[in-house]
Amino acid sequence: MxxxxxxxxxxxxxxxxxxxxxxxxxxxxxxGRWKLKILYKLEKKTMRFRELKERIPNITDRMLTLHLQELEADGLISRTVYAEVPPRVEYQLTESALLLIPVWDQMNEWGHQHREKQRQSVDLAVKPAS
Amino acid sequence: MxxxxxxxxxxxxxxxxxxxxxxxxxxxxxxGRWKLKILYKLEKKTMRFRELKERIPNITDRMLTLHLQELEADGLISRTVYAEVPPRVEYQLTESALLLIPVWDQMNEWGHQHREKQRQSVDLAVKPAS
DNA sequence: GCCATTACTTACATTTTTGTGTGTATCATA
DNA sequence: TATGATACACACAAAAATGTAAGTAATGGC
Incomplete structure (x- = not known):
């Protein structure tokens, strides 16, 4: 950490x-930079480290590791290790995190709308008389 | 900025x-570190710079300035300047920010509960057999 | 023995955020 | 003339977050 x-x-x-x-x-x-991406992926199904890495463009091993560790420490995801070689580790949302999904949905909605509004007002500020 | x-x-x-x-x-x-504190204060009423500063312990002039500017640029608060001496500047939530209040309330609820759960599980991990 | 796979770790560099301290313009009032 | 109030700005320092590159243990298959 x-x-x-x-x-x-x-x-x-x-x-x-x-x-x-x-x-x-x-x-x-x-x-954290990639945390919501991770949580969003895990909302759909439990995933392995490599699986997450493939589905989150641009994230590095290190950032994925760090964020997974922090999310686990903060009780948002849980980690299951299988005694296999090569290793298999699965991540999933905790009960507590599941409770947040409806809130995330609302924030997502708001985020998209607000970003649009922002873009429009920035555009207006740049070229006011078009 | x-x-x-x-x-x-x-x-x-x-x-x-x-x-x-x-x-x-x-x-x-x-x-940002103090942004939710600021938004939370403004949820109740519009406030001046000095007023916010007094009500948010430990925040510095600089951090308050920076955060207010960023919140304004991001369309969460609006700034009103009165042509007086000494200067008077008032801050208030935008329409867009007001829409977030119910979401904040839910997150607040969740946050309090989750933090309690976390504290208990950390306590258990430290002294498992008490 | 050599390689591939998986889920990491480690050392280091860069960027970003936060904090500390001081300075500024304005005008009313003392 | 000096002081005080207000809402900042500026230069610098410290801490934290993020990115880059390389390495590791375990084991099965070739």
């Missing part, structure tokens, strides 16, 4: 915020 | 993800 300095102001502020605010905590554990 | 290097792989991956995934985009624009 990426080591963090537990005495930094940065770290302490993060803890303080996540500790008193449920949304901030929720956002914090979902906010 | 914090300058970003538009040619970095980091930056391009972010764009690629936010571009095709509504949730990732939504999370991305809400995910």
């Amino acid at each position: 990426a080591k963090r300095k537990e005495t930094s102001t940065n770290h302490m502020n993060r803890e303080y915020i996540n500790d008193e605010c449920g949304i901030a905590y929720a956002i914090d554990i979902m906010a | 914090a300058k970003r290097k538009e040619t970095s792989t980091n930056h391009m991956n972010r764009e690629y993800i936010n571009d095709e995934c509504g949730i990732a985009y939504a999370i991305d624009i809400m995910a």
Whole structure:
């Protein structure tokens, strides 16, 4: 896991915020670059490491590993190891993560709409008289 | 605004993800350290810079400025400047941001519950036989 | 013995975010 | 003339996140 300095102001502020605010905590554990992609893939079915890697363009082994570890530590996914060679490891959403799916759907909806609105207003700002 | 290097792989991956995934985009624009605190304060009423600063312990002028600018650029808050001395600037949520409130409430609920579950399972892992 | 496969790990570099401290323009008031 | 209030800006430092490249253990098949 990426080591963090537990005495930094940065770290302490993060803890303080996540500790008193449920949304901030929720956002914090979902906010890694590829985390939502991973969760979204696992929403459909349990998958192996290599499977995820193939279905998420541009992600590297390292980032996938890091994010999977953090998601597991944060209770969003669970990991099942099979005693085989070559190794087989399967990832799936936890019960807790499943509860979030409807919320994700709403956020997705909102995200798409808001992004469109934003694009339009940016376009207007760039060429106001067209 | 914090300058970003538009040619970095980091930056391009972010764009690629936010571009095709509504949730990732939504999370991305809400995910700054103090952003949800700010939004949460503004949910109740419009506020001035100094007012926000006083109500958000530990935040610095700089972080408040940066986040307010980013939230404005991302269409979550709007800024009103009054021609007075000393200056008066008021911030409020946009229509778009207001639509998110019910989603925030659900995430908040989930966050509190999940954090409790997490704490319990971590406690169990540390002292399994108590 | 050599290679392939899988799920990682490690060391290091780059980019981004966050934090610290100080400075600025404006005008009213003391 | 000096001070205070407001909403920032600027330069710099520290920490955290992300990216790049290479390596590892285990074992079955050739």
